[in-house]
Amino acid sequence: MTRCDPIEGAAAAARTVGIDPYEGMQIIGAARLADRHHPPFDLGRPALVLDITDEPTAQGVRAVLGNAYPDDHPLQLICLEGNGARSARVIPLADLAAPAGFGEDACLYVPALHHGSYADLQEVMAHLRAPYGCPWDREQTLASTRAFLLDEVGEALEAMDGEDEVHIAEELGDVLGIIAMIGQIATEEGRFQIADAVRLSVEKLIRRHPHVFGEDDIDDMAHLYTRWEEIKAEERAAQDRPARGPLDAVPAALPALRKAREMQSKADKAGLLDRVALAESSTELESLLPEGSDEKALGLLLWRLVALANARGLDGEDALRAFIGRWRAENTP
Template sequence: MSEEMKGFDRLVEIMRELRAPGGCPWDAEQTHESLKRYLLEECYEVIEAIDAKDPAHLKEELGDLMLQPIFHAAIAEERGEFTMEDVLDAINEKLVRRHPHVFGDQIVKSADEQVANWERIKKAEKGEERKSALSGVPPHLPALMKAHKITEKAARVGFDWEHTDQVFAKVIEELHEFEETLAQGDQERMEAELGDLLFAIVNLGRFLSLDTEEALRKTINRFIRRFNHVEDKLHAAGVTMQEASLEEMDKLWEEAKRIEQQEEER
């Protein structure tokens, strides 16, 4: 047995001990439902470690994330539903089954062709015809990610634009429609038109092979870094954000942008 598998088996055993009588009260009382928030949190912390380009941090966060499926499998095992071995057997079989070009004699010429082939195999595995081409998108995905998945599925059956300028024109159209609702002061219509605008922007990102969720997340991170720079500079000068003028803050904001650009050029 490899050292990796020994470590994995040890982790499974540790979780069993934590949930056993005389183990950890907190671990013992957890359920699939109570652990949902932690699964999401660990996923985002892995992404944060990747963005930070910190191998040591990534190693730690991957371990925390790996704990989550082991936790869920331990709960299921106690209920007589399935074990961690069942989980591993299922994913191993699925990977081999859905990669016949690797583990069989099928030929795939591109990544796009493989995605289409994956979907065909997946559809056949389900054993039933889905009612809609949009079926299969997890309902609880973040909204931008869900919109990307929806437009991606629609595009696969031909419901898509032909050129980038058409998609861009749709964004402009939705922007104008949102602008028209501002003067009316109708919150419900404003919300609807804002949703249309966001959906059109996501579709443009998807058409250009850009991940809108990732793009917005990176923009948020840039905003936080620049805002913190402004705060730190003002604090060092003995000035609060409330006391500083917009002109002063904007100058420091531009300074933060220049620092970022210089770091990227190194």
Template sequence: MSDNQSSSSEAAIAELLAIMARLRDPDGGCPWDLKQTFDTVVPYTVEEAFEVAEAVARRDYPELREELGDLLLQVVFHSQMAREQGLFDFAEVVAVLNEKMVRRHPHVFGDEGAADAEAVKVNWEVIKAGERARKGREHDSALDGVPEGLPALQRAHKLQKKASKVGFDWRQPAPVRDQVGLELAELDRALEEGDRDAIEDELGDVFFTLVNLARHLKLDPDLALRRASDKFERRFRRVERLADAPLSDYDEAGLDALWRQAKKTP
């Protein structure tokens, strides 16, 4: 990065921090921004992260640029609230990140070697375990480090990957596929009994096992579901265009005919 680019970036960040501080200023700031807390901002932080992911999935790079800015705003917002409470500020957030990135990449910034990406991942986990120990967070379980706040599909996937690293896993996809059938059979029994708690429990097991199957097939379950949702949306919109009356006026056979017609278009 040239000196001019560095100066421009520093000026832009300084301006962003000043804007956020002004929005949070009790003397003439924005009433909405002043009302916010860490807890109330978190849902927006999560939402912005998903919007970044959506822009990447669509390869919409102008949109990605904007969404990354919105995500950065979330970091600045949290940092400003923390500064007001004397906890930390944006500069400290960046400093901690810089130190962490250097510490976790000894093969780049130190003398250690890493032959490939897999070796980097192994070293990364060892370093993270050491960090937990220094913070007084001993390694109690192989599943440590999976946030409860992750979206359900991602959390299931990460839990399974953690368990797999210590050998708690099927070796091939076939038995996982068999387990899907067993879980569906248990769901059927719960449906026959009509126990809603049992139905929810068994349906959760079906989802969890499908995530496991995706993992064994080396597929991203979240991406697979996104593609299925996109496909459904395209086809449903075709159904709406094909219909010559409100969809609510069609019976089941009529809707099925429209759906089959919509599916003929790629």
């Protein structure tokens, strides 16, 4: 069979499934798509995947599409002959790799994922913030969204403690909603656009993983951590920002208990935590939390400590936060 012209073939395939190939259609070759880890196109628009030549290629395409679309997403496998569509059949994404009809003239129509792209979310948020949008959304500022962001992250964490996947997805969506609002406010004020945040995040992830995206060799996790800190220091120097100590990376706004955990972890990796002295000073607590205790036992102990603090008129959160501040001041190199 003679391979058809890609553009004409794509147009013929689009006509086969009854769509206009020039109305927002995205076109990509199967080999290029299979070489990715996530679809490099807008999920909110339809796409055509050309040249699904064999079963291994189809398996690669299915794996990549599966990172964004549900298993039951209805695809249409189209077989072309010359410049005309020959046939089309609907298959769920999960069945894509089943051998049937693959070849240089086979392509795949991927319908848009309804309200499933970040562009959809940003469009809704821009609409809400528009002059004819919602008064409440329009009056929000970067300052006012801080509390909402903390609340939504807290609710997402609470959902993740359970096993309800739909609830987790819903709460993560709420976090994304606040992020979209922050991005929209920043765009309107000329500060930055959400694309800037995405770009900076992508560049940072690539830059901080040279053992994955570059040629660095990592011997072990200790080497990985050391290299990570070196790269962060290089970034700060390149941005002409003051050097940071190993304890400076712990966010000040963390809840005290989490902050204590992070501070001890950072201090231990930097050689600033005297574990021997800490163990000796904790001997009296061993009987309250013996070796082998689980999180349930630890939770009960912490609960009782909070109750005791309350009985003494003390605030455990404030007390621990103040102690962390003193310890950090005494142990910062």
